[in-house]
């Protein structure tokens with residue numbers, strides 16, 4: 001079940017997605033953390049952020065909208081208070097960071113490089129709820145610049161997390177690859193909104209937010225398929241994955257690994273069930289490894 005994401009080796013392809021698993025400690029009584037292929041904690045920024053005004057989450061018919069706005073205590077608090085616990089786990093931690101500028105991304109990468117417990121860094125160039133970072137995920141030139149700058153500034157593997165809120169995600173993926181990304185994760189949330197028509201008010205304090213959960217799975221599958229066709233860099237599929245069937249669909253479409261997000265909120269043991277079933281799913285199609293299944297989708301008539 002082991003997978004290679006560029007220079008990053010994982011014991012299995014089931015990871016948890018940023019912003020949906022806290023800093024892992026919160027989940028230790030619900031999930032056997034040591035079984036996960038990797039943990040991506042909540043995105044951190046250079047300085048603490050209080051995030052957006054409430055309401056910040058809304059349930060929708062097939063998922064949820066959030067406009068958290070990268071509420072976090074900043075990189076120093078993360079290094080002091082969360083990293084020691086994360087590094088005590090046998091599971092690799094992929095630290096998610098967001099900067100307002102290319103230089104801020106690079107500064108953060110420098111701060112994290114070489115710290116015990118940082119197995120890789122995921123660049124969140126895709127949060128729809130803050131200005132700044134998202135621009136880098138929608139402009140190929142900026143995306144390549146930030147990935148290349150971060151790659152040059154550290155020894156650890158770099159993952160670029162892309163937004164689906166672009167016209168052609170392949171162009172952004174190519175830019176991330178040109179910048180030297182070890183892997184590309186896709187997708188972050190889809191920009192959406194919810195309205196209370198009686199009060200003629202938006203439900204989210206920030207008016208718009210990011211849609212996640214089962215509603216976005218087809219969009220995510222499409223994005224993963226397109227990216228895997230466009231680049232040689234391994235892809236981590238994210239978006240609406242809630243069952244083992246979902247996992248296998250993403251792998252066949254081209255994902256080398258997956259991250260589970262919204263499902264953690266309503267079924268915290270979803271990842272454990274996926275891990276339990278994975279060997280059986282491989283046996284069902286007579287595969288001896290995940291590697292054999294990645295990108296095997298047949299599209300000929």
Ligand SMILES: Cc1cc2nc3c(=O)[nH]c(=O)nc-3n(C[C@H](O)[C@H](O)[C@H](O)COP(=O)(O)O)c2cc1C
Pocket residue numbers: 017018019020042043064066068070096124127161187188189211212213214216238239240241259260261262263
């Ligand atoms: C409440 C919430 C907070 C999130 N916060 C972050 C974040 O801080 N950084 C990030 O890269 N993605 C964040 N995401 C996006 C998820 O990591 C994931 O890309 C997205 O939700 C799609 O996957 P899912 O449908 O399985 O949730 C957040 C998602 C939710 C629902």
